[in-house]
Amino acid sequence: MRNIIALLLTFAAQVIFAREFHVSIKGDGHGDGTAANPFPTISAAAQVAQPGDVITVHEGVYRERVNPPRGGTSERKRIVYQAAPGERVEIKGSEVVTNWVQVQDDVWQVTLPNSFFGSFNPFNDLIHGDWFKDKGRKHHTGAMYLNGEWLVEAAKLEDVLKPVETNTLWFAEVDDKHTKIWAQFKGVNPNEQLVEINVRQTVFYPAQTGINFITVRGFIMRHAATPWAPPTAEQIGLIGTHWSKGWIIESNIISHSICTGITLGKYGDEWDNRAGSAEGYVGTINRALTNGWNSATVGHHIIRNNDISHCEQGGIVGSLGGAFSIITGNTIHEIHVRHLFTGAEMAGIKLHGGIDVQITRNHIYNCWFGVWLDWMGQGARLSQNLFHDNFLTDCYLEVDHGPMLVDNNLLLSAKSVRSWSSGVAYVHNLFGGLVESKFYDARLTPFHRPHSTALAGLHDNPRGDDRYYNNLFASRADLSQYDDTKLPVWMDGNVFLNGAKPSRFETSPSVQADLNPALKLVQAADGWYLEMKLDPAWSLNRNRKLVTTKLLGHAAIPNASYEQPDGAKLRLNTDYLGRNRNEVNPTPGPFEQTAQGELKLKVW
Numbered sequence: 001m002r003n004i005i006a007l008l009l010t011f012a013a014q015v016i017f018a019r020e021f022h023v024s025i026k027g028d029g030h031g032d033g034t035a036a037n038p039f040p041t042i043s044a045a046a047q048v049a050q051p052g053d054v055i056t057v058h059e060g061v062y063r064e065r066v067n068p069p070r071g072g073t074s075e076r077k078r079i080v081y082q083a084a085p086g087e088r089v090e091i092k093g094s095e096v097v098t099n100w101v102q103v104q105d106d107v108w109q110v111t112l113p114n115s116f117f118g119s120f121n122p123f124n125d126l127i128h129g130d131w132f133k134d135k136g137r138k139h140h141t142g143a144m145y146l147n148g149e150w151l152v153e154a155a156k157l158e159d160v161l162k163p164v165e166t167n168t169l170w171f172a173e174v175d176d177k178h179t180k181i182w183a184q185f186k187g188v189n190p191n192e193q194l195v196e197i198n199v200r201q202t203v204f205y206p207a208q209t210g211i212n213f214i215t216v217r218g219f220i221m222r223h224a225a226t227p228w229a230p231p232t233a234e235q236i237g238l239i240g241t242h243w244s245k246g247w248i249i250e251s252n253i254i255s256h257s258i259c260t261g262i263t264l265g266k267y268g269d270e271w272d273n274r275a276g277s278a279e280g281y282v283g284t285i286n287r288a289l290t291n292g293w294n295s296a297t298v299g300h301h302i303i304r305n306n307d308i309s310h311c312e313q314g315g316i317v318g319s320l321g322g323a324f325s326i327i328t329g330n331t332i333h334e335i336h337v338r339h340l341f342t343g344a345e346m347a348g349i350k351l352h353g354g355i356d357v358q359i360t361r362n363h364i365y366n367c368w369f370g371v372w373l374d375w376m377g378q379g380a381r382l383s384q385n386l387f388h389d390n391f392l393t394d395c396y397l398e399v400d401h402g403p404m405l406v407d408n409n410l411l412l413s414a415k416s417v418r419s420w421s422s423g424v425a426y427v428h429n430l431f432g433g434l435v436e437s438k439f440y441d442a443r444l445t446p447f448h449r450p451h452s453t454a455l456a457g458l459h460d461n462p463r464g465d466d467r468y469y470n471n472l473f474a475s476r477a478d479l480s481q482y483d484d485t486k487l488p489v490w491m492d493g494n495v496f497l498n499g500a501k502p503s504r505f506e507t508s509p510s511v512q513a514d515l516n517p518a519l520k521l522v523q524a525a526d527g528w529y530l531e532m533k534l535d536p537a538w539s540l541n542r543n544r545k546l547v548t549t550k551l552l553g554h555a556a557i558p559n560a561s562y563e564q565p566d567g568a569k570l571r572l573n574t575d576y577l578g579r580n581r582n583e584v585n586p587t588p589g590p591f592e593q594t595a596q597g598e599l600k601l602k603v604w
Contacts, residue, residue, distance in 0.1 A: 018052035021045040025060035042066050042081065042091065051077040057219070059087035063095055066204045072213030075246065081204075083218035093200035093238070094145065094223035100190040103182065106164040108190050112179045122198045122225030123172040123179050127259065129228035130276035131344040139341050141225035141258045144170045144183060145196045150256060150310070151183060152340065160184055198225040198258070202236050209243035209267050210297075219252050226259040230345055231319035231352040231374070232284050233272035235265025238311070243267040243292070243321050247301045254308045261311040264301055264318030264325060264351075267291060278443040281375070282458070285353070285446060288320050293353075293453050299323040309334040313346055315367065320353040323453060324565065328360045335367035336391075347372035347396070354380045356451055356565040361385065363528070363604045370394040370413070373404070377421075378448050378558060379565060381405045384576050384590075386528065386604050388412040388521055394433070397421040399445040399461045402555030403562045407547075408576045408590045410530065410603060412521060416477065422487055423555030425467040425562055427547045427572055430590050431500075432519050435477045439463045440486065447558040451565060456558060462486035465556045469493050469547050472589030473500035474517045474532070480504070487556060493544035495588045510538060510588070521603075528604040536596040543585045547572040576603070 021033035027040035039045045043064050045055045051072040072078035083089035095116070100108040114121055123142035127134070137155040144151045154160050154169040160182045170183035181197070183190070203221045216239065224238035234242075238254055240263035241247045254261045266288060275284055285293075292298060298321050308315040308330060315332040318325075327349060336346040347369035351357060356379035363386045364370040370390040373380055377400040387394035390413040395406060402423015411417065412432035420438040441461035449456050464487025468479065475498045482489050482503040491506035498516045502509035512535070520531040545551060549569040552562035563570055573581045576590035587593040591601065 018054070019050075020054045020056055021049060022056050022058065023062075024058040025062065046081075049079050051079060051213070054080040054082065056082055056084050057089045058084045059089060061090045061092060063092050065093065065200045065202055066091065068206050068211055068214060069208075071206075071211040071244065072246075074213060078213045078215050078246075078248075080215040080217065081219075082215070085218075088220065089218070090220040090222065091203050092196070092221075092223045093198055093203045093225065094196035095199045097181075097195050097197050098191055100183075100185075100195070104161065106184055106186045106188075107161055107182060108185055109180065109182045112181070114174070114177060114179055117179070117199050120199075120201055120225075121174060121179060122201070122258075123181070124174040125225065125227075127228050127341065129273040130230040130232045130280075132228045132230070133342045135341055140172070141198065141201070141227060142172060143198045143223070143225065143256070143258055144181070145194075145223065145256065146185065146188070146190070147194050152338070157182060196223060198223055201225050201227070202238060202240065204239040205236060206242050206244065211242065211244050213246040214244075215248040215250070216252065217248070217250050221252060221254050222256045224257045226257045226313075228343070228345070229260045229263055229265060229313060229317050230273065230276070231266070232275040232281055233266075234268030235260065235263040235317055235319055235321075237261055237263030237265075237317065239263075240265065241301055241321060243298055245298050245300055249301070249303050249306065251305045252307075254306055255310045257311040259311065259313035260317045261308045261314065262303060262306070262316045264299070264303075264316070264322030266319045266321050278445070281352075282444075282446070285320070285455075289453065289455070293320050293323075295324055295452065299325055301325040303327045303330065305329040306331075308332045308348075310337075311335055312338060312340070313343070314348070314350045316349045316351075317345065318351050318354070320453075322351050322357060323353055323355040324357070325354075326358045326360070327362065328358070329362065331363045333364070333366045337366060348390070350374065352376065353453070355448060355453060356380065358383070358565070359385065364394070365389045368392055369396045372396040372398065373400060374398040375445050376400065376448065377404050378560065379403065379451060381407070382409060383407050384578075385409045386412075387416075388432075393418040393436075397424060399441055399443055400424075401445070401447040401459060401461070401557040402465065403552070403558070403560050405552075405562060405570070407572055408574075410576065410590060412519065419466070420461060422462060422465040423557060425469070425547075425552050426471055427467070427469045428575065428586070428588070428590050429471045431471060431473045431477050432475055433477070435473075435479065437463050437466070437481050439484065450558070450560045451567065459557045464489050467491070467552055468506075469551070470544050470586060470588045471495070472497070472538075474498055474519050476500060479506075493542075493588060495538050508542065510542070527602050529600055530603045531598070531600045534593060534596055534599050536593070539585060539587050539593055544588065546581065546583045546586055577601070
């Protein structure tokens with residue numbers, strides 16, 4: 001009884017001493033954070049907020065970089081940063097630029113003192129790093145926006161001075177005192193429009209590691225001069241967690257970052273961008289293990305219900321620091337669409353070390369890759385996601401050893417899956433495109449003890465040890481590539497339509513080579529709808545098994561079971577829409593069949 005009373009008193013004390021601080025652009029430097037006398041900046045509130053406190057930001061545009069000096073101490077004692085309900089709150093890494101002078105026709109020029117940028121000038125900051133490719137020219141983290149849309153950095157000044165066809169190009173020169181910018185504004189006087197340029201590297205990012213248990217909710221965050229974020233370096237995003245634990249980033253609009261939107265990445269050290277090889281990254285991992293890469297210290301973030309777009313490297317990126325996280329309900333689109341530079345890190349979601357990460361119910365489209373799980377995706381699950389119109393592949397699994405589960409997804413791009421991994425279970429998916437499985441990758445990559453960052457060994461990457469159960473292949477996918485495999489595979493209950501081919505390892509596949517299911521994804525005013533043709537014979541002609549932990553068995557290389565992050569057993573008895581499956585004879589594909597013939601379902 002005494003223990004219960006002590007707990008109640010402790011909780012009551014937390015409630016009493018927790019404070020809500022208000023921020024408003026109408027505040028002044030003498031504010032104390034009350035509703036009547038708010039702080040003028042989010043940063044001012046951050047300096048005083050303590051675990052359990054809430055910072056409520058009111059309508060307006062805040063041009064600042066929020067560098068939280070401290071976080072919360074537990075899930076119950078977080079520091080919450082939130083936009084006031086119903087109010088439009090923007091945080092921008094840009095500043096407005098005026099005083100443009102017309103140089104010729106539609107070309108204008110402005111000269112800014114370098115003091116305008118403070119200690120960081122993105123127009124003198126080159127994008128560089130491991131696995132970055134510049135396509136033979138220089139690229140800066142500086143950017144320019146005309147009425148919210150970004151213009152394009154020219155390779156040389158002469159390109160800007162050519163006749164203007166569209167509002168497209170800008171070019172900058174920086175000396176020891178000034179930054180000069182030339183830009184094309186066809187038929188527009190920039191002094192009468194909103195012209196903004198990047199001045200800050202990030203918008204919401206702690207300078208220190210270990211700033212835990214922070215919630216960021218309801219903001220519009222734009223315009224960051226973010227650096228290239230490979231897995232071997234500190235990953236600075238427009239918003240990022242910086243080697244911390246327990247963040248919640250939810251219900252935000254995040255856009256227009258030169259490289260990355262949200263980062264769940266590693267700390268920085270003297271090895272940053274000096275380890276661009278498989279062997280070098282193994283060194284990065286070993287150093288991270290001595291710097292707190294474990295379940296108690298980092299990860300466990302929740303990234304949900306955000307709209308993330310217009311980032312030229314990745315929407316969500318994380319090396320090691322995103323382990324044990326949940327990424328759900330996000331719309332991620334327009335990622336690496338300008339193609340000004342290239343490299344090996346571009347995707348809607350790109351994670352290294354995504355141990356036990358759950359990527360569920362996201363809508364990912366118009367990205368270079370949709371989801372790219374690269375190295376150590378052990379225990380990761382991709383479930384109930386909608387993928388379409390991604391440039392290269394919806395789902396790329398690179399040199400992971402499993403167990404990994406890909407279930408109940410709509411994979412509708414021209415290539416549904418690229419796998420250079422083993423130990424993957426594909427269950428109840430709709431494959432609208434090709435499937436690629438690499439025969440062998442000689443890189444030695446880590447596997448771990450179950451649900452842990454602790455290394456259990458290194459292994460090369462042979463094809464096989466995969467499972468395909470109850471999937472619907474709607475077009476040209478060819479699983480006969482598995483006929484030549486180094487490790488065993490298991491396949492059962494799949495349906496092959498419209499030229500899709502089974503593997504010899506499936507003893508009784510359902511093949512309807514001439515049936516075109518007429519897949520069509522349609523955007524309507526209230527969401528996205530999938531249209532297709534169904535055949536009741538898929539369910540009537542045979543009985544399929546409900547997929548469970550017992551059926552999936554163990555991934556061979558780590559000798560680990562297919563199970564939930566807490567070790568609980570899997571039982572895949574619901575479909576893409578969350579409806580219960582027929583456990584005696586589940587319908588193939590992501591939808592439990594309740595009708596026959598033409599199907600039209602709202603899928604987002």
